[in-house]
Amino acid sequence: MHRQHLPITALPAWSKLNDVNFLDISVQDLGSEKGYGLVTSRALSSKDVFDVPTLLIVPHDLILGAEAVEEHAKVDAHFKQLLEAFGGKSTRGDVMLFLLMQITITSHADEKTVGLSNPWTEYVKMLPDVIPVPTMWSEEERMLLVGTSLETAVAAKMASLLREYEVLREVTVDIPWCKRCWWDNDSFQLRDWLLLDAWYRSRCLELPNAGESMIPCVDMVNHSSKPNSYYEPKSEGVALLLRPDVKLSIGAEITISYGTSKSEAEMLFSYGFIDERSIEKGLTLTLEPFEDDPLGKAKAAAFAKPPIVRIEDEEGGFQWYSPFLYLMCLNEEDGLEFRVLQQTDGSRSQLKVFWQESDVTEATDDFESLISDHELKDVFKLRAVALLQDRIRQQLERLYESEDMLQSLAGTGLVAPQSQGSALQLRESETAILEKTFAVIDMQKNTLLESETVLRYLGSMDDEERPEQQESNATNDEDDFS
Numbered sequence: 125m126h127r128q129h130l131p132i133t134a135l136p137a138w139s140k141l142n143d144v145n146f147l148d149i150s151v152q153d154l155g156s157e158k159g160y161g162l163v164t165s166r167a168l169s170s171k172d173v174f175d176v177p178t179l180l181i182v183p184h185d186l187i188l189g190a191e192a193v194e195e196h197a198k199v200d201a202h203f204k205q206l207l208e209a210f211g212g213k214s215t216r217g218d219v220m221l222f223l224l225m226q227i228t229i230t231s232h233a234d235e236k237t238v239g240l241s242n243p244w245t246e247y248v249k250m251l252p253d254v255i256p257v258p259t260m261w262s263e264e265e266r267m268l269l270v271g272t273s274l275e276t277a278v279a280a281k282m283a284s285l286l287r288e289y290e291v292l293r294e295v296t297v298d299i300p301w302c303k304r305c306w307w308d309n310d311s312f313q314l315r316d317w318l319l320l321d322a323w324y325r326s327r328c329l330e331l332p333n334a335g336e337s338m339i340p341c342v343d344m345v346n347h348s349s350k351p352n353s354y355y356e357p358k359s360e361g362v363a364l365l366l367r368p369d370v371k372l373s374i375g376a377e378i379t380i381s382y383g384t385s386k387s388e389a390e391m392l393f394s395y396g397f398i399d400e401r402s403i404e405k406g407l408t409l410t411l412e413p414f415e416d417d418p419l420g421k422a423k424a425a426a427f428a429k430p431p432i433v434r435i436e437d438e439e440g441g442f443q444w445y446s447p448f449l450y451l452m453c454l455n456e457e458d459g460l461e462f463r464v465l466q467q468t469d470g471s472r473s474q475l476k477v478f479w480q481e482s483d484v485t486e487a488t489d490d491f492e493s494l495i496s497d498h499e500l501k502d503v504f505k506l507r508a509v510a511l512l513q514d515r516i517r518q519q520l521e522r523l524y525e526s527e528d529m530l531q532s533l534a535g536t537g538l539v540a541p542q543s544q545g546s547a548l549q550l551r552e553s554e555t556a557i558l559e560k561t562f563a564v565i566d567m568q569k570n571t572l573l574e575s576e577t578v579l580r581y582l583g584s585m586d587d588e589e590r591p592e593q594q595e596s597n598a599t600n601d602e603d604d605f606s
């Protein structure tokens with residue numbers, strides 16, 4: 125969409141007009157990968173003071189969240205129509221529609237027949253066109269993520285954004301103003317939807333009592349793992365405050381924390397950069413039931429959460445958490461059973477999960493505890509550990525194998541240095557995490573292989589297999605002989 129733009133130097137006038145109060149700080153183009161940021165316009169200190177300095181106050185009525193969207197629909201008939209056609213699914217979706225309405229207004233400013241202008245209509249003119257999140261990367265840049273935990277996550281997100289865009293088109297193509305402003309001249313492109321998603325993902329904050337919200341001006345603050353400020357709702361609006369015991373010289377950058385528990389992949393996915401000093405080392409891999417598992421589909425359906433394994437760096441080394449892995453490695457002969465129960469009204473059926481004859485439908489994510497008093501628990505654990513080791517081996521192979529492709533893309537001009545830098549950092553970090561976790565799992569596997577239960581179980585399997593093996597050996601002999 126050909127939306128209008130305003131330079132960031134227009135922000136002070138916009139703030140004055142909308143009662144946003146900047147106190148001893150101002151917005152600046154930092155001229156680096158960070159984009160805009162807030163900096164002090166005089167030295168500030170919160171050392172030995174009773175009241176920490178307030179840096180910014182944004183009135184409540186400017187905050188864009190679920191409630192604001194609902195209120196705006198009461199006064200903007202076009203937006204109401206849009207919300208009725210495609211809204212009501214999530215705060216994210218509704219806020220994105222609100223932002224879409226604003227860029228539509230600014231793209232058709234000469235007509236003045238679409239939407240109702242409000243402070244956000246002008247504010248979005250100052251927001252950047254490019255956000256370095258992978259959903260806005262080129263295809264070649266996304267190839268740099270092959271083998272990382274973001275490979276499937278970004279592909280899934282792209283597919284879901286494309287689906288949203290296509291459905292949005294389908295449900296609005298017959299609304300006259302949407303048809304005229306977006307679809308007749310193809311001015312609303314997938315790229316616009318990707319940008320709105322990236323704005324939301326990289327700029328929304330969590331506010332107590334209000335939930336996910338976008339706060340103009342506060343969304344100009346960059347991240348640091350050692351932040352000097354924080355935000356907090358106050359009676360007069362959302363305030364940005366200096367942290368206690370902080371001393372800043374003139375021109376120092378104001379920073380907040382975007383979260384202390386986000387992994388490098390999560391930071392890159394949501395914000396388009398990796399904080400080098402990130403303390404949270406870890407990653408998430410997806411799991412899929414075996415194709416030949418007759419219970420595979422039922423397991424996936426009964427497990428209410430995403431089937432993943434989470435690897436985290438803890439004090440004693442890397443640890444893994446995966447409730448699905450335990451469910452994944454159990455079979456009917458172990459005592460796992462699925463039953464489809466007919467509802468009393470006969471209309472619907474419900475999938476029920478049983479373990480050792482007990483209904484555990486509500487506890488499918490707790491199989492680690494459910495197996496803990498089973499005599500074969502070490503055997504089940506060994507299966508889980510072996511499965512995980514395979515999954516990690518597979519991921520590492522994909523990382524190693526894609527190195528050549530990476531080399532061929534580097535320096536071709538098809539990948540931006542920032543995307544390349546972030547992708548390389550992620551690859552390096554995840555390779556190290558996976559290699560270390562592989563070693564940890566190897567030790568866990570060896571310990572389990574020494575367990576008496578496991579030895580007895582494997583011994584009994586050998587006995588059962590021996591006649592078959594003898595038969596197959598005989599067949600092989602015959603084959604060789606012939």
Ligand SMILES: C[S@@+](CC[C@H](N)C(=O)[O-])C[C@H]1O[C@@H](n2cnc3c(N)ncnc32)[C@H](O)[C@@H]1O
Binds near residue numbers: 158256395
């Ligand atoms: C909430 S906005 C902050 C304002 C933003 N810099 C701008 O130009 O509008 C978040 C975005 O700022 C950038 N950013 C924030 N902190 C950063 C950091 N420590 N290093 C690199 N980029 C950062 C990232 O592009 C991120 O998606």
